[in-house]
Amino acid sequence: MKEKLYTMELTDAVKAGDECLFCWLERKLEQENLEFVLGSSYMEGDIREETSIKGFCRHHTKMMYDYGNSLGNAWIMKSRLEYVNREWKKQMAQDMPGKKAGFFSRLGKSGDTKTQEAVSTAEAWIRLEEKHCYVCSRMKKIYGRMLDTFVYLLKAEPEFGRLLMESKGFCLPHFADILHVCYEKLKPEEQQVWIPKLRQLMETNLDRVQEDIDWMIEKYDYRNQDADWKQSRDALQRTMQKLVGSHPADPVFKCQK
Ligand SMILES: [Zn+2]
Ligand SMILES: [Zn+2]
Incomplete structure (x- = not known):
């Protein structure tokens, strides 16, 4: 079976x-997944x-709490805790001082990822x-297909390419994924067309956001108090998004029912 392409979703996104x-x-996908998890799927045995x-x-635990549906959350957490309690007993029975436990990675004080050796099998678990x-993991799977759809649309739909060039581009982390998939899946001659265009799109929009945040700070100067805000009213959240992704000014996502 041919895997699903997300052409409609991508077309909506490029126009958004x-x-x-x-x-x-990603926001749409995350909200749909939360609705799925806390809808009625938790009553189905295989999903639970x-x-x-x-x-x-x-x-996502925080998002689930904020979403609401305490009873649904409680069912999911009760089962998860039962699983952890069962595993705990197995793991603790094996946990002995000095037993080799393997490696894990964690964030160091300076923010870089460090590989450390677990001191015990219980820690490693x-x-x-x-x-x-x-x-x-549900989101990751679909996200991968969305990146493939992006490449497909670049090749097959000139209208998508045109809308993309008129869009505000990407945040930095998502642009890294875009570069990755374009180098991986476009033919060399297609790369020569699209990579410079995509870089230019990013550069133009990084400059635009820079101007917006610069002007936002200028607006705090009393001499500019009567000046026009231009595009700078929400420059802070948009700059944050450009740099690290997501929508910092979003209200919490709550169950609508
Ligand atoms: Zn998660
Ligand atoms: Zn992004």
């Missing part, structure tokens, strides 16, 4: 006017089994449990 069309897609084994990262998340 966001600082990054992939941030826009998967959420119990995979668990949730800190970011907990470190591993922290690494997987049901929502992250």
Whole structure:
């Protein structure tokens, strides 16, 4: 079976006017996944089994709490805790001083990733449990297909390319993914056309956001208090997004029912 292409989603995203069309897609995807997890899927045995084994990262656990549906959350967490309690007993029975436990990576004080050796098998197990998340893994799969769709549209749909060049481009992290997939999946002659265009799109929009945040600071000068805000009213959140991705000014995502 041919894998799904997300042409409609990508076309909506490129028209959305966001600082990054992939941030826009990611937000939509994340919200849809949260609705799925806390909709009624948790009452289905196979899904509950998967959420119990995979668990949730800190970011998505917080989003789940904020979303609401305390009873749904409680069911999911109850099963996850039962799984952890069962595993705990197995792991602790094996945990002995001096037993080789393997390596894990963590963020050091200076923000760089360090590889460290776990001091015990129990530590190694907990470190591993922290690494997987049901929502992250669902999103990752679809995100990969969205990147493939992006390349497909560049090749097949001139109209998409035109809309893209009129868009505000990408945030830095998503642009890295775009470069990666373009070098991986475009033919050399297609790369020669698209890579310079994409770089130019990024550069133009980084300059635009720079101007906006510069003017936002100027506006705080009393001499400029009557001057026009221009595009700078929301320059702070847009600069944050350009630099690291996501939408810092978003309200928490809550259950609408
Ligand atoms: Zn982005
Ligand atoms: Zn997650």
